[in-house]
Amino acid sequence: MSSNDDRIAQAERHFGVRFPEDYRHFLAAEGSMARFVPPAGDFLVINSLAELIEVNEAADFQERFPRSVVIGGDGSRELLTYDFRQEPPSLVLLDVSAEGWSSAIQQATSFSALLEQFPETGWKWDEPEPSPS
Incomplete structure (x- = not known):
């Protein structure tokens, strides 16, 4: 096991x-990212x-968000967060001041899907998704 694999574990x-495997692969191969993404025009x-x-x-x-893991965001107030209350975990956007899961805005069903769609869609700002029961 590499030292990067050890740190992921x-x-x-x-x-x-x-x-999820696609996010683990990103962490092992790329490590991180911070960039403006055209044509969507979002960071x-x-x-x-x-x-x-x-x-x-x-x-x-x-x-405030049990079973969550923040993995990134928009470089400002919005946090890209894995919602591990469900399997497989989806990616949602939460404002730093959000009080609960009801504020979560669904972004993608997987890390790969997020990276694939982001250049075209950027951040989704729709109404929050209902919380799973």
Whole structure:
């Protein structure tokens, strides 16, 4: 196992989840991303492994959103978050000041789908999705 694989496994243990394979592959191969994405015209940030725990511990995010893992965002107030309350986990957008899951805006069913659609769609700003029961 490479040191990067070890760090991915440590992050998974910290959050008590197993990251989806496409996201694990991104972390191992790319590590992180922060760029303006044309033609959508939106900024996309995917945090590095070193940033994951710190970002998720900020503002009691884990307490407000149990079974969540913030993996990035728009470089400002919006946080790209895995919703591990369901299997497979989907990716949602949450404002840093959101109080609960009812504020989540569905972005993609997988990390690969997000990266594929993002250049065309950018961030989706639709009404929040209803919470799963």
